[in-house]
Amino acid sequence: MKEKLICIGNGMAGIRTIEELLKLNPEQYDITVFGAEPYGNYNRILLSPVLAGEKKFDDIILNEEQWYQENNITLYTGHTIERIDRAKRTVYSDKGISLKYDRLLLATGSSPFIIPVPGHTLPGVIGFRDIKDVEIMLDAAKTSKHAVVIGGGLLGLEAANGLLKQGMEVTVVHLLDSLMEQQLDKAAAALLKNSLEQTGLNFLMEAETAEILGDTKVSGVRFKNGEEIPADLVVMAVGIRPNIELAKKCGLYSERGIVVNDTLQTYDPRIYAVGECVQHRNKLYGLVAPLFEQAKVCANHLANLGYARYEGSITSTKLKVTGIDVFSAGNFHGGKDSEELIFQDPSQGIYKKIVVENNQIKGTVLYGDTLDGAWYFQLMRDGVDISAQRERLLFGQAHLGNSGHSDDTNAVAAMSDNTEICGCNGVCKGDIVNAIIEKKLFTLDDVRSQTKASSSCGSCTALVEQLLAFTLGSDYSATPKTKPLCACTEYPHADVKRVIKEQHLTSTREVMDFMNWTTPDGCHVCRPALNYYLLCAWPAEYKDESQSRFINERIHANIQKDGTYSVVPRVWGGITNPQELRKMAEVAEKFNVPTVKFTGGQRIDFLGVKKQDLPGIWEELNKVGLVSGHAYGKALRTVKTCVGTDWCRFGTQDSTGMGIKLEKLTWGSWTPHKFKMAVSGCPRNCAEATIKDFGVVAVDSGWELYIGGNGGIKVRVTDLLCKVESEDEVLEYCSAFIQMYREEAHYLERTAPWIERVGLAEIKNKIVENADNRKALYQRFLESQKYAQQDPWEERATKGVAQHEFKVLKDISTQQQELV
Amino acid sequence: MVNRINIGTINDIPKLGARVVQSKQGEIAVFRTADDSVFAISDSCPHKNGPLSQGIVSGHTVTCPLHNWRINLETGEAIAPDEGCTGRFTVYVEADGQLFLEI
Numbered sequence: 001m002k003e004k005l006i007c008i009g010n011g012m013a014g015i016r017t018i019e020e021l022l023k024l025n026p027e028q029y030d031i032t033v034f035g036a037e038p039y040g041n042y043n044r045i046l047l048s049p050v051l052a053g054e055k056k057f058d059d060i061i062l063n064e065e066q067w068y069q070e071n072n073i074t075l076y077t078g079h080t081i082e083r084i085d086r087a088k089r090t091v092y093s094d095k096g097i098s099l100k101y102d103r104l105l106l107a108t109g110s111s112p113f114i115i116p117v118p119g120h121t122l123p124g125v126i127g128f129r130d131i132k133d134v135e136i137m138l139d140a141a142k143t144s145k146h147a148v149v150i151g152g153g154l155l156g157l158e159a160a161n162g163l164l165k166q167g168m169e170v171t172v173v174h175l176l177d178s179l180m181e182q183q184l185d186k187a188a189a190a191l192l193k194n195s196l197e198q199t200g201l202n203f204l205m206e207a208e209t210a211e212i213l214g215d216t217k218v219s220g221v222r223f224k225n226g227e228e229i230p231a232d233l234v235v236m237a238v239g240i241r242p243n244i245e246l247a248k249k250c251g252l253y254s255e256r257g258i259v260v261n262d263t264l265q266t267y268d269p270r271i272y273a274v275g276e277c278v279q280h281r282n283k284l285y286g287l288v289a290p291l292f293e294q295a296k297v298c299a300n301h302l303a304n305l306g307y308a309r310y311e312g313s314i315t316s317t318k319l320k321v322t323g324i325d326v327f328s329a330g331n332f333h334g335g336k337d338s339e340e341l342i343f344q345d346p347s348q349g350i351y352k353k354i355v356v357e358n359n360q361i362k363g364t365v366l367y368g369d370t371l372d373g374a375w376y377f378q379l380m381r382d383g384v385d386i387s388a389q390r391e392r393l394l395f396g397q398a399h400l401g402n403s404g405h406s407d408d409t410n411a412v413a414a415m416s417d418n419t420e421i422c423g424c425n426g427v428c429k430g431d432i433v434n435a436i437i438e439k440k441l442f443t444l445d446d447v448r449s450q451t452k453a454s455s456s457c458g459s460c461t462a463l464v465e466q467l468l469a470f471t472l473g474s475d476y477s478a479t480p481k482t483k484p485l486c487a488c489t490e491y492p493h494a495d496v497k498r499v500i501k502e503q504h505l506t507s508t509r510e511v512m513d514f515m516n517w518t519t520p521d522g523c524h525v526c527r528p529a530l531n532y533y534l535l536c537a538w539p540a541e542y543k544d545e546s547q548s549r550f551i552n553e554r555i556h557a558n559i560q561k562d563g564t565y566s567v568v569p570r571v572w573g574g575i576t577n578p579q580e581l582r583k584m585a586e587v588a589e590k591f592n593v594p595t596v597k598f599t600g601g602q603r604i605d606f607l608g609v610k611k612q613d614l615p616g617i618w619e620e621l622n623k624v625g626l627v628s629g630h631a632y633g634k635a636l637r638t639v640k641t642c643v644g645t646d647w648c649r650f651g652t653q654d655s656t657g658m659g660i661k662l663e664k665l666t667w668g669s670w671t672p673h674k675f676k677m678a679v680s681g682c683p684r685n686c687a688e689a690t691i692k693d694f695g696v697v698a699v700d701s702g703w704e705l706y707i708g709g710n711g712g713i714k715v716r717v718t719d720l721l722c723k724v725e726s727e728d729e730v731l732e733y734c735s736a737f738i739q740m741y742r743e744e745a746h747y748l749e750r751t752a753p754w755i756e757r758v759g760l761a762e763i764k765n766k767i768v769e770n771a772d773n774r775k776a777l778y779q780r781f782l783e784s785q786k787y788a789q790q791d792p793w794e795e796r797a798t799k800g801v802a803q804h805e806f807k808v809l810k811d812i813s814t815q816q817q818e819l820v
Numbered sequence: 821m822v823n824r825i826n827i828g829t830i831n832d833i834p835k836l837g838a839r840v841v842q843s844k845q846g847e848i849a850v851f852r853t854a855d856d857s858v859f860a861i862s863d864s865c866p867h868k869n870g871p872l873s874q875g876i877v878s879g880h881t882v883t884c885p886l887h888n889w890r891i892n893l894e895t896g897e898a899i900a901p902d903e904g905c906t907g908r909f910t911v912y913v914e915a916d917g918q919l920f921l922e923i
Contacts, residue, residue, distance in 0.1 A: 548836075
């Protein structure tokens, strides 16, 4: 018989936990949900837009009754659980239902705190918490005039804004001298107050409420200083109190909230708790993002998987008042060891503050221009060392080495509808905006699949995200979530990689089974990624799964638009000779190659080769020692060189020799994305080493090593890693860098964005400063190369590998002729 | 009249892979999925004629190698939001693993 799971609380945290659980294992439990409110689950954070008249209640329903039915969940709405008997594992509702559980989930949420001043129980005094409160406010707005909102925090201001929009005269009363003190510093709060006053809100600052006036209903508010103001409606928004009475009554240990561990279990391991009623590592959360993170971990444990841990959330907030952009995250007040970076433009109403400690972002407050909030938040959460980008940080992500793409939101707003946003797929601004509105798109992935914008090279991703933010306004959640690897899983790249290592998973099947993939055998996004992560983790053990590779890597040639292929032999360091050239010419003639072209990486490209001719061409090329150039792979591509001291009168070192040594050492290596190198013989840098993934520039006293360059989508000049003296050091540092990239970057992440994500300091630390770590990386690279350096062309041309790829299954055309 | 032509055995096609049959109707891609179902569709994506036989197979779909359109192997239709359809052929597996194409 199935175990019984009871969820007390029909709100966002509880239901999200159940949704996560159903994704992991829909059959495990008989599920019952008790909710005190008479509705299905709705999106509480969108109550403000409902109050402001920007949305209807129906728009914010998350789970209709039908959803509960479809998932065989028994739902009791309008039932309050009065008692839990932990010995009998039974819960009792106020309407006489009693039910046994095997596991219990408490998601009782919180209640608005009502200040117990005289008159607080009068009709017309409410909190701002649920749909009932919103209905009272909307009714009040129809018949009466004066509203007083007590509390100038996030919720209070959203309530005030909504009531104002409904035509009431609204006064916000705040105990302190600065609004939203939990989220904003004084400078930003002053700007906010100013903008809100311009919309018509009144403020009474540093005012302490003494009494709510009125006989049968509210008529006014009196303050400690004796001042009185009229009021037909009083909204108390001074804070929330976790609902922990039920837990306390049954003896569950609670402090400010119900205390839970990292798997969201209370002191009774059969009882879990999530959401606003919870106290985890001494913190309480009232925002939605942490609740969802808790839900995921809790579901993972309920499903008996138990490999997820909740370690607390760093939160960010956005004020949902249309037309006012505020963002804050982390510790924005700073401490004695922190510094503040501040940008202020009062006449434009822009204020940005970033608190930095030990070269990491600890907090941020943005007012007026919040576009980079998500980016700062990501940098903060990942603990990225920002020293390299410090002087440009306040100008935003758009200003970081982004030539060719100017992306600032105002520019997006000003663009005409026929401005092309996605150059790969020819998608214009108007197409995207229309799709967002008509098809109700909310995420980048939605836009990608519906319009194709940003689905190819990805260089317009920032523009598309800005269009989303610009079109959806406050509905667009800029809070960065950890992005799942693909639609087949909930888990991001980092989790998948970690689990592969920890659990010693050695096939894509094992990964998909262990991590509960939602599709039977993945998709074209996750399978190549898993294949790469597995071969990187277990070079000796893992058997490459060719069906999980993109066609180019499966048959070691590049597919072209007409279904033919291109062939690029390896030309070590770009140095060839008459014998090789003669053979290449012969091959081109013998196989009628339509186009022969020089590549940017000093190689020769044969284009338009038929698939069945590939093994024949390879066999011929092999005869003079020409092997696969891996121009088709997420792999070590080319090492470009200049002639250096061999010929050049300016050369300082043997750059071609160095390039050839590097290429001989590193060829055959699979990497998260393509990897290009170059060696220049002097600082004139004719080999263009400073836009390569790994670039070497010779100087008289040795070699300068550069990393993270890119000459493609987004031009990025390399960062200097360090300078070394000997060729052996170049080889060691290069190998260590490639190996670190192989192990730590996400699949399909080039070195340039990877370095910007983790920070240059992190890489210098692990490769330059920590010699032991560098040597360990070098050894791991050499070990993995043992299994990588076989010429895949030779294997297919003469050793009989994968012959089915190059032959048709059957030609039935003549047979068809006879049969007719 | 429909002809029934032997085109090989199921083991000639790798799991999660495809092979091509040449016919008077052009190239036909014959797929074998993870559950050992076999499907035959025209080897030409409705988008820009990409060779579907070269795509990554998952579930009962294939992703075109040129621009990542996904095609339902059961119907030959592109998966929304893409729109289009490629020719579908009947293929079946005998108990001994022999494959027959109806054409």
